[in-house]
Amino acid sequence: MDFLAVERGLVYLANMGPRVLLGVSGSIAAYKAVEIARLLQKGGAEVEVCLTRGALAFVTPLTFEAITRAPVRTEVLGTDGGEIAHVEQAHAVDLILVAPASANVLARLAAGFADDALTATILATRAPLLLAPAMETGMWENPATTDNVARLVARGAQILGPGEGALASGRSGRGRMLEPAEIVEQVFGALGPRDFAGREVLVTAGPTWEPLDPVRILSNRSTGAMGIEIAAAAARRGGQVNLVLGPTHLVPPSHPGLKVVRVETALQMLAAAEAALRKNSVVIGTAAVSDFRPAAARPQKLKRSDPAAAQLALAENPDVLATLGTKLGEGGLLVGFAAETEDVEAHALGKLKKKGCHLIIANQVGSAQGFGPGETKVVALDDVGGRAAFGPASKTKVAQFVLDQVARVGKQRSG
Numbered sequence: 149m150d151f152l153a154v155e156r157g158l159v160y161l162a163n164m165g166p167r168v169l170l171g172v173s174g175s176i177a178a179y180k181a182v183e184i185a186r187l188l189q190k191g192g193a194e195v196e197v198c199l200t201r202g203a204l205a206f207v208t209p210l211t212f213e214a215i216t217r218a219p220v221r222t223e224v225l226g227t228d229g230g231e232i233a234h235v236e237q238a239h240a241v242d243l244i245l246v247a248p249a250s251a252n253v254l255a256r257l258a259a260g261f262a263d264d265a266l267t268a269t270i271l272a273t274r275a276p277l278l279l280a281p282a283m284e285t286g287m288w289e290n291p292a293t294t295d296n297v298a299r300l301v302a303r304g305a306q307i308l309g310p311g312e313g314a315l316a317s318g319r320s321g322r323g324r325m326l327e328p329a330e331i332v333e334q335v336f337g338a339l340g341p342r343d344f345a346g347r348e349v350l351v352t353a354g355p356t357w358e359p360l361d362p363v364r365i366l367s368n369r370s371t372g373a374m375g376i377e378i379a380a381a382a383a384r385r386g387g388q389v390n391l392v393l394g395p396t397h398l399v400p401p402s403h404p405g406l407k408v409v410r411v412e413t414a415l416q417m418l419a420a421a422e423a424a425l426r427k428n429s430v431v432i433g434t435a436a437v438s439d440f441r442p443a444a445a446r447p448q449k450l451k452r453s454d455p456a457a458a459q460l461a462l463a464e465n466p467d468v469l470a471t472l473g474t475k476l477g478e479g480g481l482l483v484g485f486a487a488e489t490e491d492v493e494a495h496a497l498g499k500l501k502k503k504g505c506h507l508i509i510a511n512q513v514g515s516a517q518g519f520g521p522g523e524t525k526v527v528a529l530d531d532v533g534g535r536a537a538f539g540p541a542s543k544t545k546v547a548q549f550v551l552d553q554v555a556r557v558g559k560q561r562s563g
């Protein structure tokens with residue numbers, strides 16, 4: 149295990165580490181980026197490297213390819229994957245680090261340029277951005293650079309250093325890139341906890357479609373947004389995640405720890421979830437499963453004139469979450485969601501008991517609340533009387549809160 153991992157009490161598993169894109173720009177400090185790539189890898193990260201044209205004057209793609217065993221990208225268009233590659237990478241990586249970040253690359257990023265693989269990827273990403281500047285003191289202190297840095301910080305970028313010390317010019321002053329170990333430590337800090345490493349996580353999400361005939365379905369307003377956020381966050385936190393997802397236009401992000409199974413009906417959702425279930429899984433049921441389905445799906449379109457059209461015969465669907473709960477072992481954890489329109493906490497506690505959950509996340513829903521993007525407010529209630537409220541906050545933040553609660557209840561039960 150790596151020194152960083154030991155220091156933070158984290159466990160990294162092979163091939164399940166966070167994906168980090170290391171951008172290297174034109175500075176004499178570029179040679180230190182080789183050591184950064186090595187340390188990131190040693191700490192459990194999967195490292196991909198992008199070089200700017202300026203960086204190519206100092207280091208070669210081969211140096212990084214030999215360490216990371218992954219192709220190094222330089223241009224937006226061309227034989228290295230073209231436009232799709234940078235969009236793919238932008239969505240897949242968990243964090244982007246630019247080290248060294250030259251004055252020129254800071255200016256291009258501040259202005260929103262996308263004229264090479266690195267800047268195009270950064271423009272397309274939603275992953276955290278860390279920049280480790282390296283330049284002459286005069287360039288660092290120039291108001292143009294100060295302005296660029298301020299703009300990048302205002303947009304959420306994190307600036308690492310620069311420190312003071314000997315510079316390439318032979319002078320001494322501010323502008324020296326931080327040492328690789330210090331940069332790498334900040335990267336792992338920004339990547340957040342890895343508290344789901346080694347855990348199997350099963351998330352159900354989205355609505356279900358219950359066919360009435362070949363063209364009509366019984367469904368609901370769920371988009372699966374909450375479940376997708378939770379599944380992606382659990383994968384980033386180290387979990388091996390199976391996401392069983394009902395019909396939605398939303399596309400889950402790609403991540404090595406996230407496997408998505410698409411289903412349509414409640415029965416398919418149950419079958420797919422049972423296939424992915426392990427005795428000690430953390431099961432998180434966010435799906436808005438249709439409680440009923442048309443008793444018999446018609447092989448042909450139901451006609452208005454058909455007497456059956458005015459009266460729909462329904463059959464009850466299985467409770468996916470409760471069924472999975474009965475198959476979990478001692479080490480498993482069952483987490484439900486309760487979308488309610490009234491008496492939220494009372495109803496949620498009733499469901500917690502009825503379904504045998506260890507934790508339930510309750511939220512109020514209405515026609516304009518709780519579905520799709522936007523802010524949501526939740527209350528976490530556990531089976532030993534614990535209560536924690538959170539929000540209103542984005543679903544991305546609520547997902548982290550839910551996982552914090554799951555981790556807390558897991559610890560509570562095992563300790």
Ligand code: CTP
Pocket residue numbers: 352414432433434435436437438439465466467468469470483484485486487488499
């Ligand atoms: N759930 C499930 N399968 C069902 C119904 C619900 O897995 N057939 C799960 C949901 O994913 C959620 C929890 O059970 O985690 C509560 O869902 P909800 O729709 O709020 O409750 P219901 O059990 O359907 O109760 P009601 O419709 O009476 O409110």
